[in-house]
Amino acid sequence: MMPSRIATSLMILVLALSLVLSAAPARAEYPEKPVEIVVPFVPGGGTDLIARLVADYLGKKWRQPFLVVNKPGGGGVPGARAALKDARPDGYTVLMDIHTTSSMLIGAQKTPPLTLADRKYAARIVRDPMVFAVKADAPWKTFKEFSEWVKAHPDELIWSSVGPAGPSRYTAYDWMTQIGVDPTKTKMVITQGAADSMTKLAGGHVQLAIHSVAEANAMREGGKIKLLAVLSPSRLKALPEVPTAEEQGVMKGVRVQWWAAAAFPAATPDAIVKKWESALAEMAKDPQFLAGAQRINMNIDYLNAAETRAFVEKEVAGYTEMATGIGIRR
Template sequence: MTSLIVSGCSSKPATKKQENQDLNYPTRQIELVVPFAAGGGVDLAARTVAEYLSKEWGQPIVVTNKTGGGGIIGAQYALKDSKPDGYTVLVNNNSSTSMHEAGTSNPTLTIEDNKFISRIATGSIAYAVQTDAEWNNFEEFSKWVKANPEKLTWASVGPAGISAFAVAQWLESIGVDYHKTKMISSEGASDSAAKVAGGHVVLGVHTVGEFAPLVDSGKIKLLAVQSPERNPLYPDIPTTKEQGFEGLTVKWWTGLSFAPGTPDEIVEKWDKAIEKMQKDEEFIKQLEKVKLEPGYLNSEDFTSEVQTETDIFTKLAEETGIRK
């Protein structure tokens, strides 16, 4: 009888931490879904994560690019068409989350369709034109746009992508009607940069790192970087604020999310792994190679940040007419 009493008293429910440690996951290949073209910031960050976690967990992690719809085709595949078992992970960014919801009256996906895991990285956006373009800085370019709005063509992955919101916010700040300019669709940052270099569009707006290959090869030039301080990659390029532009806040990020219904224990295991990864020297070096900055936020903070951003972008979309 005594032994039975002792046994019963020592039997306690497993804590969440213990459950996470005992979780038998992963046991097979994981798919990281990138809803944008290869070579862009989301894709490069995804491959860095895949390399790190495949070694950490001893299971293959493959990156699949499913492009189209401004990131929505790949996002729908990962969040709606796949099982919520932790083996399909969306590598998302503003375009497929906050900006899509803010810019669409009846969005295919909302942020409620994401179970956010962690934010991985951030990147400062920049404004790029052809190398031989007549403008030497963003102030000169903005004056030209004010005088010739109908001549401004710019590339974007979609009507509610990061380029669209950045352009809309900038045009609003200088008093230009967004709808007098023309958006040209692209498949991602590398395609946008190529369109600028080839003279197919006047302006490209993506991260500094995404433009770097064509900047370094002399095919495009940066007029401004949108960040609190000058970017270390191109310290000679002044920020938008230095050139007299206030209130330009659009920034780029990339992070991970699961389909709703994915077990919390799996989300927690990913979140803890990403937190550990952000402190890994080799990971930091890899991020530097792809010209991104560490930007870890845990699941709770990431979820809150995306909600706040969605509210801000919704207001901008309504004011400028981006929302359709």
């Protein structure tokens, strides 16, 4: 059957209408259309929560919708690649970059799927240190005491890690080599994520879990676990009673911590990245934003674009060395 004339014109009308509906408005100052913040992880995780907070702040500031787009799976690599390599470098796609999609990934592989040259950092927003957690009624009182016990009984230690090459494993490796314990003698239980790992700790199925403060805080507040040490240059304002690993004389230096930064594709115009940098600097001082961050246990710690880059480069060096030591670099 041939289409009638009415049908043809209706069809054209539908097409035209759909084009009009989705066409961009007239040129104006950036951002002139919705901006997508790519989170390469599932909704509800730390990266997602902070991205939503940032989206909310910038959306109000710049009066444009900021959409958080979750592209989970594959350890975050496909999502990060989609944002940094496949997207148009026009400033309307930004990646919420964290250590597992950048420094840790680059450190663990000789030919990483994404490098530092693929991204332009606007700013680091969050720094969340790692803590050593044991069950609330565990016999050890200090991190020092615990480390002595592990030194004496390495084969009795069962600890939970997240993923085979995640922050927990690096931290454990760093700690064990510093106190002179062979990590392969201990029993590592690989869990699916922080929540899974924390429950195993609270149930007494593992003796040690190493997580970031944000990840461990709920169980601590619930009284199920206690924190022996925080891996940070100084004690945290939010956890004044938890001593650092260094002040207990167990470990030196901080080579692993959770962080999140806004990263753009390498070819993004500098003016846009600059605009983000200063907006994020303002954001890190905004009381309303800080209150929101506190609700999700996020430690806001701003670094500007240049500092962020230097920070990540230093991390890459640390992870490269540790990955080689563990034997997982290839």
